[in-house]
Amino acid sequence: MRSTFSLRRRLLVSATIVLLLFLGLTGLALDRAFERSLVSGQAERLFLRVLNLLAESELEGQTLWLPRYLSEERYNSPESGLVALVLNGERHIVWESLSSEWLDVHDWIRAQPAIEPGQEQFGEQGGYVYERYAVVWENRDGTDQLFEYWVLEDATPLNSTLQTFRRQLWGGLSGVTLALLVALWAVARWGLKPLRTVAENLRQIRAGDKARLEGHYPDELRPLTDNLNRLLEAEQGQRERYRQAMADLAHSLKTPLAVMRTLSPGDEAELNDQVNRMDQIVRYQLQRAVTEARTGPVLGQRSSLNLALDRLGKALEKAFLHEDKVLDLPETGEAQWDVSLDNNDLLEVLGNLLENGFKYGRSVISVSVGELEGEPDHWVVDIDDDGPGISREKRERVLARGQRLDTLQPGQGIGLSMVKDILASYGVSLRIDDSPLGGARFRLVLPKA
Structure with missing residues (x-):
């Protein structure tokens, strides 16, 4: 069963949705623009015909005269689909072209409210598109008379042209959409090929046929493949x-x-x-x-110095109960000292250093926690004792880890070398100085969490 989280499927589905929305909106915009252009052109043609009728009109007394046969032959044939009418102010038809013989919308035309002189109106009704225009004629006696000129034309050619355009438009856009979807599928398949190569290489690595990812990968995948190779090497x-x-x-x-x-x-x-x-x-x-x-600190690690010191202090005081030694831990108060170390590693480091202090300190082991100037992102932990201390020439040797444990100096054990190894895995070093108490000071600079 194909995963619903397939990258290729996600790309294709999202691209399809965007493509359909884009082409759909584009198609609607083109459809509306063409329709407005077509209707506007039709309205202009009908208005020109109205003006031609006005040019052929004459007013004889109270009667408007127009020739029975007009110069445009379509007005003279009932089958032409082009009709002209003239109404007076009382909404009576005072003249109509011969082509109006089969016209059955006279009642609707007379029922339309009159328009103001000089106004025009375009519309569609009963299978006709029409243009009407109101004009005032001035009689010789100075009186005015209102006439309304109508030109109607069969709307079939207009609607047919619009339907033909729409079929071609949406058919073309559908074809383009299908072609683009096929192209997107091919592009997605080609673009995701490096991921399939990675998956195949990983399968071969799991089968033992390869030790690492090989081949040339796109720049975007190189961080992934390089990190995978480093992970495999680690x-x-x-x-x-x-x-x-x-x-x-x-x-x-x-x-x-x-x-x-x-x-x-x-x-x-x-x-x-x-x-x-x-x-x-x-x-x-x-x-x-x-x-x-370990190759470095792990993101998200958080350990509490407060809890670690408290836990270790109680344990070591019980372990060295019969020895006259005092462990001086810092007053926590409301301070919270969190460090970016694993809790077990933190306990191992502090435990070894504190135990070392109990072993070699004469009477006092002191722990202090604070910040150093210039180190706002780190806690500084100092562990002091009043023992014999460690001379400068022996400090590096004490921290050195030999290839053989038998080479470790007698009395030093393996605790300090273990501490050094653990801290080195976090990029932290252990520093040995002279303590104000007279013994040794072990200083840790730990990253804050």
């Missing part, structure tokens, strides 16, 4: 990273497993240490696979 790279991460994980677990094989039943502390290390390795390798697969 997906393939992600699968490759997962395979590499699993290989690195297996390789990294060899050493702890080898140590565990040599342990005696009473070495519980060493066993626990190796189990914890294995747990760290597993989490790190999986996290590395995820963070490296």
Whole structure:
């Protein structure tokens, strides 16, 4: 079943509607213009005939005289369809042409109200078009006499001409509409061909015959095809990273497993240490696979620094309950610190940094949140401790991530390298400075949500 959301169908339906409206309105305009032109021409011809009758008229006393046989032969034949009449002021017919013998509208003509002298009127009645004109004749004795001249002509030729024009007009427009619809169908099919090519290439990619979209595409489709290719490359790279991460994980677990094989039943502390290390390795390798697969921040992500700090503060205070250390969190008040990070990533970053502070701080771990001048779109988070700090020459090495986990410095763990990887996936860097408390300061500049 063909989808009702077909682009080609939408284009054809919308173009058909617009085309029909345009050609329909055009046809109506042409029809009205031709009809007005035809009627106007007919009215002018009849008025000229009225003037010719006036030229042949004479007033003898109180009587209007016109020749019985007029110069235009159509007035003299009942079959000609052209009739002339003259009415006086009392609406009586005082003269009529020989062609009026078969005319049966005398009563209707007499019933029409008189028009003012010098006025003319054109109309259609009883199968005739007519033109009438009122004129005042001045008698020799100075009195005036009103006469109304009528010229009527069979409306059949006029209506026939109009009907012929309409048949030709609407027939021609129908033919043009059909031809344009066929052309639109061909244009839509040709114009949407690149989309069918994309669909076919995607089918081949799904079948494993191709690895990416190939071929030349219109400029309008290049952003789509380029992004699809990047998406395909990212997906393939992600699968490759997962395979590499699993290989690195297996390789990294060899050493702890080898140590565990040599342990005696009473070495519980060493066993626990190796189990914890294995747990760290597993989490790190999986996290590395995820963070490296991400190519940048995702639109629409929103996490609350307020909630994350509150949650982590409570958890860490319980974890380090027996240590005489204080966690100084910022007063939130009505401030709302939202950042454009995934909530799990935010918890992982802050959790590692705060835990690092608890491990190496002597008595105080302080967190502050604010804005820096020139950074209105970012929150600045500083995590300070009063521990031994990190020397300048060791800062880069602490944050460096080796290809092998075994190369990490003793005592530093993998937390800071994991934090760096997560932040790098968002385009954010981790900066280490000297803390006012005497230890290390970890500074984050996080994008606002």
